[in-house]
Amino acid sequence: MRPHIRRAVLVLAAAGALLLGLATPSSAADPVLRDLAQAKGKYYGTAVTASKLNGTYATIAGGQFDSITPGNEMKWESVEPSRGTYNWSGADAVVSFAQSHNMQVRGHTLVWHSQLPGWLTSGSWTADQLRTLMTDHITTEVGRYKGKISHWDVVNEPFNEDGTFRQSMWYTKLGQSYIADALRAARAADPDAKLYLNDYNTDGTGAKSDAMYNLVKSLKADGVPIDGVGFQGHLILGQVPSTMQTNLQRFADLGVDVAVTELDIRMQLPVTDAKLAQQKADYKAVTSACVAVSRCKGVTVWGFTDSDSWIPDVFDGQGAATPYDENYQPKPAYYGIAEALGWTGDGGQDPTPTTGCAVTYSVTNQWNTGFTANVTVKNTGSSAVNGWKVAWTYPSGQQVTSAWNATVTQTGSQVTAADAGYNATIGAGGSVSFGFNGNWSGSNTAPSAFTLNGATCTAG
Template identity: 50%
Template sequence: MYKVTRTAAGVGAAAAGLLLTAASVLFVSADANAGTPAAHDPAAAAPGAASSGRAAANGATLRQLAQKAGIRIGTAVNSDALADEAPYTQKVATEFDSVTPENVMKWDTVEPARGTFVFTQADRLVDFAQAHGQLVRGHNLVWHSQLPSWVTDGDFSATELRDILHRHITAEVTHFKGRIWQWDVVNEAFNEDGTLRDDVWLQKLGPGYIADAFRWAHEADPKAALYINDYNIEGVNAKSTALYDLVARLRKEGVPVQGVGIQGHLDVQYPAPHDIADNMARFDKLGVQTAITEADVRITLPASATDVEAQDEAYQTLLEGCLLTRRCTDFTVWGFTDKYSWVPGVFTGEGQANIFDENYQPKSAYTALAQDLRLAGRR
């Protein structure tokens, strides 16, 4: 990991001023550009599109800009696209210095049958990352979703299921020991009201499964940073407060929770979480790392110029929250190209959530992130 030289004072008012300046430069109103002929407007064909020269940040990649800003910039990776599509592979290798597997480290892929572990696809991604000087976020060890049927339909006793969970975590973390930078140990454990999700783990094992999972992962690889990861915890709300309270309690008990992952799946229909820096500061004071782990910003189609401005603002809000938080280590987008986005398949009528379009052209959201990173790197 790059050495983070940001201090509490150093990322305070001065950095905030720089970032606000960036926002004022980027978000020129549509009226101000109304007289520009469409033929000469590189964004005219598709809202959010950006010319390659402008979006490429004067030749610097996001990876290069992030290094100067003292954080890692990452992407979730579609392993099939990485293997089969050269433009996709090239962007992953050059624009990002950390990677997160979209699916190939999840339980249904890694342990499809009890006691049978398949790491082939995950190993390929880790090998790719090592070859390109990238760190790997392991995603994930304990989740209510993408479980194989033998787990969900097994009708195991509490003792049996606890042993199954212990063995799974130990086997996977041990397999990748020394090659994973951060693990999302427990993923999406909370409901919106701050109660714990009533999934198979809570039903059979009780709330103690969370502490157990962290202890087992730490035993298997003491050097990996261990995260609890969730969505809709960007701002200060019932869910993020419940997570904060849990992390505070577990750390007092000596449980090795070392990081909080804030996913960052946003929608331009709702205001950007402008209290994210205040929220992240709470976790900073606990002494834990934070990270934006799955950023994307979806739009109801067709996208308008206003939607695109809102998308750019949302991406910047997430990044600025990280840049203004001393222990925030990395900012990861959940896939970088609209070509392989998960959004259209889940949210009917929505899309264009990523920072590159389907043809791998950088969008104005890319430019917005690049501008913030450049300004942060000048401090």
């Protein structure tokens, strides 16, 4: 709906930070969404911010998803900030990342009423001039990525809520014909790319989705190249349309593909267990609707982590809209997606035992009553460990409050850290690290003994 992806600054007290009691612990058999989706003949994608494609962010994006959408990097103001001067660095970075991780790319977006460069919006163009500027832009951008982008959101958000055409500069100057012109230009620039119209609040039946339906039907009748319709899926907790599957199917029956393109499900903060449970059910329902429609090609979440979500910047007091929390820990919604894609729990797999391990525990920062710690686990055995749980006992009453690269649970002084799914395998001689914040009082004595999948490790 408002496709900015920016890091949200969340006040923990207001947001009800996702601490241990609110997170669903991951296990050694955590699912890989892209694998589950492929088994269903679908893709599962995420929007990303190009500048963040490193470290844990990149590891999850490349490991869990098989489709990628640039949040802002392919929009007109990003690629042509001044007339005739192009900046492809962000878009190129997204495409390069996708190629190196065997992902498809969804191009977003070519013609939209927002995020246009000032030189374009302030110009006094004739209709012919504006049409030429639009088609030249499409030809340049689509042509640059010919053969590298599987789907394009060619026209984004053409309708008002009541189903009338949005009074954008495109419609005001060119009329409805701008949509067909844009689609034809995109087809000429890359005949193999799938061309989509994309909008929000069209997920269920209603005036706006009816208008989109009638437009697609008309374009098809006129021989205009249109391959699919994107349903953004910017939803509110507990308000997944009951007609979503029916709506997707009726578009598919027109002979076009459909996809959920920008899914997030926002809630009023603070977060609670009940809200997380509802969010899980909602993500599962949306994903299930796509699975049930054969021409639904896949689902894209609009950012996979709450640290990279646009929601708190736009909707005051709301957030926690994505499948991962700010510390890259999977939320119940992640498991709801997996269940909709056929995951049944632990798959009957237990963590593999280890024949040797060493654990290094270090406090990297300490203040007043708080601290940050890092744990490195090395597999000193001769075979890979597939799925891991590290356990220890705190001697001084310390309490873990948040964690990253692992899901940490604590009962009394007993602490267990489980892999985060994407880092479940530790090769022979390999290692994995995770970190956490905690509270201490009186003393902060390090634990002296650790186990890995029940086997005693050497403490370093």
